[in-house]
Amino acid sequence: MNSINTNIHSVTAFAPATCANVAVGFDILGFALENVGDYVTLNCHDDNKFVIESINSNEALPLDTDRNTASLVIKKLCRDLKLNIGFSIKIKKGIPLSSGMGGSAASAVAALVACNAFLNTPLSSHELAQYALLGEELASGQQHADNIVPCIFGGLTLIHSLNPIGVVQLPIPDLYCVLIHPHLHISTMDARKILKSELPLKDYVKQSANLAAFIAALYSNNISLLQKSLTDVLIEPQRAQFVPGFYNIKKAALEAGALGVSFSGSGPSLFALAKHKSDAHEISKVMSEQLKCENIDSDCWVSRISKDAAHVTQSS
Amino acid sequence: MNSINTNIHSVTAFAPATCANVAVGFDILGFALENVGDYVTLNCHDDNKFVIESINSNEALPLDTDRNTASLVIKKLCRDLKLNIGFSIKIKKGIPLSSGMGGSAASAVAALVACNAFLNTPLSSHELAQYALLGEELASGQQHADNIVPCIFGGLTLIHSLNPIGVVQLPIPDLYCVLIHPHLHISTMDARKILKSELPLKDYVKQSANLAAFIAALYSNNISLLQKSLTDVLIEPQRAQFVPGFYNIKKAALEAGALGVSFSGSGPSLFALAKHKSDAHEISKVMSEQLKCENIDSDCWVSRISKDAAHVTQSS
Numbered sequence: 174m175n176s177i178n179t180n181i182h183s184v185t186a187f188a189p190a191t192c193a194n195v196a197v198g199f200d201i202l203g204f205a206l207e208n209v210g211d212y213v214t215l216n217c218h219d220d221n222k223f224v225i226e227s228i229n230s231n232e233a234l235p236l237d238t239d240r241n242t243a244s245l246v247i248k249k250l251c252r253d254l255k256l257n258i259g260f261s262i263k264i265k266k267g268i269p270l271s272s273g274m275g276g277s278a279a280s281a282v283a284a285l286v287a288c289n290a291f292l293n294t295p296l297s298s299h300e301l302a303q304y305a306l307l308g309e310e311l312a313s314g315q316q317h318a319d320n321i322v323p324c325i326f327g328g329l330t331l332i333h334s335l336n337p338i339g340v341v342q343l344p345i346p347d348l349y350c351v352l353i354h355p356h357l358h359i360s361t362m363d364a365r366k367i368l369k370s371e372l373p374l375k376d377y378v379k380q381s382a383n384l385a386a387f388i389a390a391l392y393s394n395n396i397s398l399l400q401k402s403l404t405d406v407l408i409e410p411q412r413a414q415f416v417p418g419f420y421n422i423k424k425a426a427l428e429a430g431a432l433g434v435s436f437s438g439s440g441p442s443l444f445a446l447a448k449h450k451s452d453a454h455e456i457s458k459v460m461s462e463q464l465k466c467e468n469i470d471s472d473c474w475v476s477r478i479s480k481d482a483a484h485v486t487q488s489s
Numbered sequence: 490m491n492s493i494n495t496n497i498h499s500v501t502a503f504a505p506a507t508c509a510n511v512a513v514g515f516d517i518l519g520f521a522l523e524n525v526g527d528y529v530t531l532n533c534h535d536d537n538k539f540v541i542e543s544i545n546s547n548e549a550l551p552l553d554t555d556r557n558t559a560s561l562v563i564k565k566l567c568r569d570l571k572l573n574i575g576f577s578i579k580i581k582k583g584i585p586l587s588s589g590m591g592g593s594a595a596s597a598v599a600a601l602v603a604c605n606a607f608l609n610t611p612l613s614s615h616e617l618a619q620y621a622l623l624g625e626e627l628a629s630g631q632q633h634a635d636n637i638v639p640c641i642f643g644g645l646t647l648i649h650s651l652n653p654i655g656v657v658q659l660p661i662p663d664l665y666c667v668l669i670h671p672h673l674h675i676s677t678m679d680a681r682k683i684l685k686s687e688l689p690l691k692d693y694v695k696q697s698a699n700l701a702a703f704i705a706a707l708y709s710n711n712i713s714l715l716q717k718s719l720t721d722v723l724i725e726p727q728r729a730q731f732v733p734g735f736y737n738i739k740k741a742a743l744e745a746g747a748l749g750v751s752f753s754g755s756g757p758s759l760f761a762l763a764k765h766k767s768d769a770h771e772i773s774k775v776m777s778e779q780l781k782c783e784n785i786d787s788d789c790w791v792s793r794i795s796k797d798a799a800h801v802t803q804s805s
Contacts, residue, residue: 392708
């Protein structure tokens with residue numbers, strides 16, 4: 174039987190933005206980014222009520238605790254553990270809404286990590302991931318773990334199974350990630366709806382060869398093989414329509430030295446990998462210029478793949 | 490300009506049997522077996538004629554040099570290099586016909602390796618593989634490299650691309666392979682014809698997670714992960730119909746300690762992987778007993794995954 178540490182009153186946790194799919198691993202690969210993510214602060218009270226006190230976002234995020242991923246998952250956790258506790262919740266979004274950067278996952282994970290800090294017997298990362306999946310189901314209509322797992326575990330992760338969650342922490346390549354967010358809104362639910370439910374066997378063979386080569390490249394630190402393998406022939410062609418000028422942006426990034434370019438998660442954000450920081454900045458520049466040609470503003474981050482998992486930043 | 494070494498008159502080469510697909514790598518993974526394979530002997534003459542002198546097989550293999558994989562590929566090679574040479578060809582088949590053990594690939598590769606020994610400037614393994622692909626096209630109607638690449642390179646291989654052939658030599662796990670050949674004939678061409686040309690996205694996600702985990706397991710020598718990943722949800726269910734009692738055979742093998750069981754190539758042969766030699770022999774016993782229940786005789790091999798590539802065994 175779990176219980177609450179009554180010495181703790183307020184906890185803030187940070188959860189990083191994540192790039193899911195990574196071109197070749199639809200629904201199974203993802204990595205965490207540095208310096209961009211969501212903060213959730215929980216202040217406890219003993220009336221069993223959950224209230225979203227504030228969300229620092231100009232965008233329409235639900236304050237209804239059953240429709241917000243952060244509150245939904247901790248309510249379920251507290252109910253399952255029969256904890257006599259309620260929380261007022263403050264959410265500080267660093268991740269733009271519907272950007273493909275794992276915002277719904279990060280809010281849910283930050284809330285779970287903060288909630289976990291109140292427990293006398295904290296849950297394992299695997300247990301937290303099972304709760305975070307419920308948030309993904311709320312946000313996208315489907316349980317997919319390719320944002321929540323890198324968010325909870327850090328690094329570059331493979332989700333080998335969903336029930337129970339099987340995680341492989343892959344070697345992290347010594348590369349820079351460019352993440353660019355065009356100011357377009359695409360909900361994960363819509364981005365999933367357009368995907369064909371059946372795929373050609375010949376495309377599957379090509380994509381699986383790329384996936385296997387990508388994993389081999391990570392373990393053998395073979396950047397040339399990684400570059401050859403980082404191509405999505407299955408999903409990207411179906412989603413390219415979401416970003417005007419997609420192929421021009423990609424071409425410009427590759428010409429500026431990107432090892433590979435594709436959607437981050439379900440888009441519209443794009444990621445690119447690069448060997449050097451200077452390349453990464455040049456790539457980010459040419460990508461935003463190409464978007465500008467389409468009259469689309471964008472934000473951009475240059476980051477390492479972060480080893481750091483979601484974590485508590487303040488506790489009192 | 491290449492030329493013939495006129496000091497050489499006769500060359501014999503051995504090429505190993507191979508297990509393609511390896512459950513999770515349809516058309517992209519394969520490994521070589523020890524102590525089972527085909528021998529091809531080439532005796533040169535200078536009249537530019539190619540003659541199949543003998544094939545030690547009870548089974549109907551074509552003597553027409555344009556319809557036999559061994560002769561077809563070396564004829565093409567000699568023509569491309571404009572070599573003034575002909576060969577009488579002896580084929581000693583160690584691999585049963587239409588067994589799913591890479592017999593057509595092994596005969597073609599043994600012929601190519603023998604032919605290569607006559608050249609003053611031998612071709613590279615990659616170049617030989619391009620010629621061997623023509624034999625696979627003749628045998629199965631499609632250029633697939635998952636038998637020829639492990640046959641030419643040895644070990645456990647990933648074919649990353651076909652044109653040009655991109656090969657990744659994967660770490661070889663310290664395991665035993667059971668290969669069982671039920672006395673049933675299924676041509677590769679027929680086994681490919683029944684495959685659906687489109688696959689469900691959700692099955693693709695599951696299979697790709699298994700493939701990625703299998704590659705990660707090889708590099709991290711994680712046998713438990715390898716065991717969890719060695720499951721084919723895409724192709725095996727479509728081909729199970731070819732072997733009566735398939736699921737009983739598989740169940741018996743898993744209960745006897747197999748880490749995984751699936752078709753070798755397009756079947757009807759099955760492979761299983763095991764930690765210990767004693768397990769492998771027990772698995773081979775229960776699999777052949779299960780086949781016997783269906784009134785099907787079988788042959789069985791227990792082997793390591795062979796590091797050895799196809800090679801010359803005699804030259805004079």
